[in-house]
Amino acid sequence: xxxxxxxxxxxxxxxxxxxxxxxxxxxxxxxxxxxxxxxxxxxxxxxxxxxxxxxxxxxxxxxxxxxxxxxxxxxxxxxxxxxxxxxxxxxxxxxxxxxxxxxxxxxxxxxxxxxxxxxxxxxxxxxxxxxxxxxxxxxxxxxxxxxxxxxxxxxxxxxxxxxxxxxxxxxxxxxxxxxxxxxxxxxxxxxxxxxxxxxxxxxxxxxxxxxxxxxxxxxxxxxxxxxxxxxxxxxxxxxxxxxxxxxxxxxxxxxxxxxxxxxxxxxxxxxxxxxxxxxxxxxxxxxxxxxxxxxxxxxxxxxxxxxxxxxxxxxxxxxxxxxxxxxxxxxxxxxxxxxxxxxxxxxxxxxxxxxxxxxxxxxxxxxxxxxxxxxxxxxxxxxxxxxxxxxxxxxxxxxxxxxxxxxxxxxxxxxxxxxxxxxxxxxxxxxxxxxxxxxxxxxxxxx
Amino acid sequence: xxxxxxxxxxxxxxxxxxxxxxxxxxxxxxxxxxxxxxxxxxxxxxxxxxxxxxxxxxxxxxxxxxxxxxxxxxxxxxxxxxxxxxxxxxxxxxxxxxxxxxxxxxxxxxxxxxxxxxxxxxxxxxxxxxxxxxxxxxxxxxxxxxxxxxxxxxxxxxxxxxxxxxxxxxxxxxxxxxxxxxxxxxxxxxxxxxxxxxxxxxxxxxxxxxxxxxxxxxxxxxxxxxxxxxxxxxxxxxxxxxxxxxxxxxxxxxxxxxxxxxxxxxxxxxxxxxxxxxxxxxxxxxxxxxxxxxxxxxxxxxxxxxxxxxxxxxxxxxxxxxxxxxxxxxxxxxxxxxxxxx
Numbered sequence: 001x002x003x004x005x006x007x008x009x010x011x012x013x014x015x016x017x018x019x020x021x022x023x024x025x026x027x028x029x030x031x032x033x034x035x036x037x038x039x040x041x042x043x044x045x046x047x048x049x050x051x052x053x054x055x056x057x058x059x060x061x062x063x064x065x066x067x068x069x070x071x072x073x074x075x076x077x078x079x080x081x082x083x084x085x086x087x088x089x090x091x092x093x094x095x096x097x098x099x100x101x102x103x104x105x106x107x108x109x110x111x112x113x114x115x116x117x118x119x120x121x122x123x124x125x126x127x128x129x130x131x132x133x134x135x136x137x138x139x140x141x142x143x144x145x146x147x148x149x150x151x152x153x154x155x156x157x158x159x160x161x162x163x164x165x166x167x168x169x170x171x172x173x174x175x176x177x178x179x180x181x182x183x184x185x186x187x188x189x190x191x192x193x194x195x196x197x198x199x200x201x202x203x204x205x206x207x208x209x210x211x212x213x214x215x216x217x218x219x220x221x222x223x224x225x226x227x228x229x230x231x232x233x234x235x236x237x238x239x240x241x242x243x244x245x246x247x248x249x250x251x252x253x254x255x256x257x258x259x260x261x262x263x264x265x266x267x268x269x270x271x272x273x274x275x276x277x278x279x280x281x282x283x284x285x286x287x288x289x290x291x292x293x294x295x296x297x298x299x300x301x302x303x304x305x306x307x308x309x310x311x312x313x314x315x316x317x318x319x320x321x322x323x324x325x326x327x328x329x330x331x332x333x334x335x336x337x338x339x340x341x342x343x344x345x346x347x348x349x350x351x352x353x354x355x356x357x358x359x360x361x362x363x364x365x366x367x368x369x370x371x372x373x374x375x376x377x378x379x380x381x382x383x384x385x386x387x388x389x390x391x392x393x394x395x396x397x398x399x400x401x402x403x404x405x406x407x408x409x410x411x412x413x414x415x416x417x418x419x420x421x422x423x424x425x426x427x428x429x430x431x432x433x434x435x436x437x438x439x440x441x442x443x444x445x446x447x
Numbered sequence: 448x449x450x451x452x453x454x455x456x457x458x459x460x461x462x463x464x465x466x467x468x469x470x471x472x473x474x475x476x477x478x479x480x481x482x483x484x485x486x487x488x489x490x491x492x493x494x495x496x497x498x499x500x501x502x503x504x505x506x507x508x509x510x511x512x513x514x515x516x517x518x519x520x521x522x523x524x525x526x527x528x529x530x531x532x533x534x535x536x537x538x539x540x541x542x543x544x545x546x547x548x549x550x551x552x553x554x555x556x557x558x559x560x561x562x563x564x565x566x567x568x569x570x571x572x573x574x575x576x577x578x579x580x581x582x583x584x585x586x587x588x589x590x591x592x593x594x595x596x597x598x599x600x601x602x603x604x605x606x607x608x609x610x611x612x613x614x615x616x617x618x619x620x621x622x623x624x625x626x627x628x629x630x631x632x633x634x635x636x637x638x639x640x641x642x643x644x645x646x647x648x649x650x651x652x653x654x655x656x657x658x659x660x661x662x663x664x665x666x667x668x669x670x671x672x673x674x675x676x677x678x679x680x681x682x683x684x685x686x687x688x689x690x691x692x693x694x695x696x697x698x699x700x701x702x703x704x705x706x707x708x709x710x711x712x713x714x715x716x717x718x719x720x721x722x723x724x725x726x727x728x729x730x731x732x733x734x735x736x737x738x739x740x741x742x743x744x745x746x747x748x749x750x751x752x753x754x755x756x757x758x759x760x761x762x763x764x765x766x767x768x769x770x771x772x773x774x775x776x777x778x779x780x781x782x783x784x785x786x787x788x789x
Contacts, residue, residue: 058555065551067509069544075511079518080536083529083597087522094519095750100759101512108504109765113772133765170750395595397545398533411541415548422556 002173006392008401009081016074017377018370019412023067025369028142029151029194030133036225042124043236048217054118056426058103060307066419075409076160081401082095085384085394088165092158093151095170101145107137116231139187146186149376150178154203154247155385177247181240191227193365196331198222200362201427203355203410212349214432220357223338226361230332237328245293248386249302251379254313255321256289258303259284263351265301273315278373283312313379319445320375327368352446451738451749454520455731457755459511459724462578465509466720467624467713472506473571475499476546478648483561491641495634496554497780498773499511503550503770518733523741527732530597531590532581533607539577546570567704583610585670587733609666616659619715623652627695627712631705636780655695657689657786660719671733677726684722691715697704 034053041049089097093364110133110202120334121127129424157173159166199222202215245250256268257279268290271282287297294301334357341354384394473497482488518525529536545566553563584590589604590597604610609622610713626648632644678685695711698704729738740750773779 061555064504065555066548068504069547072507072547073544074509075541076514076536079514079525079529079531081529081732083526086518086525086529086734090518090525094515094522094743094747095754097515098519098751099754099758101508101515102761103752104511105505105508105762106756106765108508109762109769112504113769136773165744168744168746170747199598235448396530396533398530398599400534404533404537407537407541411544415544418548418552420550426556 002290003399003402005397005399005401006395008405009395010391012401012405013074013077013081014282014374014377014403015408015412016070016077017373019416020067020070020074020127021369021373022366023063023070024142025190025193025366026060026063026197027067028138029192030056030063030198031131031138032191033194033198033225034060035128035131035135037221038128040221044127046217048214050124050213052221053219054280054436055427055432057115058410059426062419063424064111066415068108068413069415074330080398081396082340082384082394085239085389085398086388088160088385089148089151090171091165092168096144096147096151100141100148103137103280105137107134107141110137131287142186142190143183147174147176147179148184148315151176152384153182153376153386154178155388157258160388169410178243181243182235184236185233185240185372186444188229188232189369191315192226192233192331193369195222195226195229196365197362199226200359203358205362205432206350206355207359209351212437219338220342223335223358227332227335227339230328230335234328237325241292242295245301248380250304250311251313251317252293253302253304253307254317254379255375257315257318258289259305261300261303261306263290263298263300265293267292268318269326270319271316284447302340317379319377319411320371320378324371324375326370327364327371331361331365331368334358341359366418366426448687450745450752451520451742453517453746453752454742455717455724455728455738457752458516458520461509461513461516461720463717463720465506465513465643466716468506468509468735470575470621470788471500471522471628472503472626473574474621474623475629476550476568476571477622478563478625478629482644483564483568487639489571489645491629491633494641495629496635497636498551498632499550500628503547507547510543510719516751520743520748520788521731521736521738521741522743523736524731527597527735528581528584531584531599533599534601535577535580539580539749541576542570546574558650572618572621575621576725579613580604581611583613584609585727585730585732586664586667588670590732590735590779608662609670612659612662612666617657618653620758622648623656624716625743626652627699627709630699634705643739647661648698649699653692655690674726674733678722681722681726684718684725686789688715688718690723691718758776 034056037049037056038053041051041053042442048126078089110130114127114130114134117127117130151173154177155173156176157169157171199219201285202218202222206212207213209302241252257271257273257277258265259277264287266286268283269283269285271279273279289301290297290299293299338354338358341350345351382390382392384391476499479488479492479495482491500542547561549566549570553560556563583604584599586609589600589610591600591608592598602620626645630642630649633639633645664675664678665680691711691714695708695715698708698711727733730736731738731741743751
């Protein structure tokens with residue numbers, strides 16, 4: 001492969017973001033789950049939930065650290081790898097970037113306090129209140145940074161003439177058409193993912209026949225949250241589809257291999273594309289694309305042929321879109337199934353197969369997040385600023401991007417492996433049974 | 448005051464804030480490792496942990512704030528510095544990533560892990576060196592624009608006496624600032640064992656700090672005579688800085704007023720840093736980016752400044768809270784408050 005700074009810059013950005021997103025999602029969603037657990041614990045005066053909040057937080061700190069460092073990395077890399085783009089972005093969307101650091105600052109301060117004040121206040125509620133700024137801060141930083149990404153998809157609030165920006169309106173740039181659906185989708189899917197991750201941990205512990213009551217409570221709490229958030233994610237996802245049909249029809253058309261503009265458009269699942277753009281072996285759901293795009297089975301959906309060939313996204317995004325949607329539909333079904341089972345097996349062990357499925361739901365949700373982002377990002381190729389700047393024009397001209405790519409691969413590999421090792425040790429090292437005993441919660445006999 | 452001046456002042460204040468808090472943090476990491484290696488760990492580890500645990504994440508934000516802010520106020524910096532700094536910038540990111548994550552792994556995960564402590568301590572010492580590259584290239588001579596492309600001159604950077612002088616100063620002052628702070632903190636904690644150790648570090652690193660400052664001063668004269676002249680015009684600031692240094696050194700030597708000693712250290716660096724910054728103006732990257740020609744649009748400048756003020760209204764009370772709870776809470780500092788974590 002000959003040296004191409006654009007290609008390597010893209011690969012390095014994908015690598016860093018792909019790694020960061022896992023920890024960023026956890027950073028946004030887990031504080032919400034911790035808050036739910038602590039709130040339930042105080043409200044019902046149930047020490048199990050308080051312990052749950054505590055143990056989740058213990059692992060959360062590790063992921064926050066990695067989230068912070070990879071977030072710093074992507075923040076700097078934007079300028080290092082995409083200097084020409086950031087020159088424009090710096091003028092148009094510096095405001096949300098700047099506000100994001102404030103939100104992050106706010107979260108960092110209160111997380112520090114929260115971690116070290118578990119037993120310091122007389123009232124339990126005081127400690128709980130400290131979590132509110134953490135939740136607000138993490139969700140607000142997701143909000144601000146997502147508006148930046150939304151701006152790249154539907155830029156507005158400025159005029160660009162010969163590389164010079166005029167007539168800038170910072171607020172309009174921030175609240176662009178993509179902002180509402182993108183932000184909502186990012187937030188609820190992050191909450192959903194964390195609910196499933198924590199459910200998966202509880203399920204894995206149940207499989208090992210550890211302290212049943214504690215983990216059953218954890219499972220109930222997380223699966224309830226998971227159901228609510230995953231259904232919301234689907235609803236917002238539907239709105240996102242309608243947004244795309246209106247503002248970025250080529251992205252939706254590429255996802256669905258929809259070439260000819262036509263009404264009663266079917267949704268295609270799977271399949272392969274022949275050389276002359278015929279779809280084979282795909283599962284066609286009639287009218288579904290028209291419904292997704294315009295909430296009307298007969299509505300006309302713009303096809304990819306309307307877009308000049310050199311402005312079309314790669315057609316591979318179809319599979320990635322399918323993956324995201326499939327996971328997004330399977331997960332809420334799984335949580336419904338869990339509730340049905342939980343009613344049926346109230347005081348008995350749950351069947352192992354359902355618990356096993358829940359163990360898989362965590363990684364699946366993360367995969368869903370990753371594929372959703374890949375679809376969103378690759379789907380707007382070849383643009384870095386849709387309609388204004390192609391990706392190739394934004395990249396650095398520096399040599400050595402390839403070397404940096406190798407270095408960062410190694411870095412993430414090492415950090416990733418250590419995270420797995422450390423998290424495993426944290427949960428195994430602090431034996432739950434002993435902790436329950438130490439806190440006088442139960443006599444320590446597993447049911 | 449013009450928007451331009453407000454913008455750069457805000458950024459400079461944050462960079463100064465980062466300089467202080469990050470130095471304490473980086474130095475503490477190094478001393479922590481050093482004490483581990485020399486068998487004095489039991490003396491100072493508890494004290495360092497009590498300080499660092501609640502604030503390490505906050506430190507990082509100062510840096511993010513600075514680089515996001517400078518791109519906001521001066522978008523052209525992204526273009527020039529971004530292109531030029533790919534390698535040193537990436538190395539700094541990698542070091543920061545190693546340091547941040549291994550701090551957490553070592554603190555919250557596996558305590559007493561030798562490798563984690565080493566990675567955390569050693570990377571902290573290299574970060575100031577890699578970050579100081581930004582200040583070095585801002586003096587000009589390391590970046591040129593050729594045929595519409597920004598080219599970074601590696602060889603010039605590596606062979607320049609000026610850049611090595613800056614690296615040396617960055618390293619030494621990190622250890623100096625950190626030792627001075629830890630001395631104060633140990634005294635407050637009434638931890639005499641730790642106090643003796645860190646006090647000797649503080650005194651030991653004082654003379655090298657001043658020597659290196661002088662070295663940078665002379666190196667600038669050869670590298671950028673125009674800037675050197677501007678610094679001479681502001682020479683009173685550097686004189687005051689030196690006096691503050693003497694005051695700090697005297698107090699620590701006499702074993703009194705450690706709190707005041709650290710305030711003098713902060714003033715010493717404030718005068719030197721703001722003197723350096725003010726004399727650098729109007730250039731942000733000599734001679735390509737100036738304060739006035741490369742400023743962002745008025746609408747963005749205004750909204751950034753409003754956002755900044757609104758943000759401060761949120762941050763200052765929060766920072767005050769964290770300080771009251773941890774840094775200036777005597778019972779916490781002395782380790783009497785329940786030392787519990789998640």
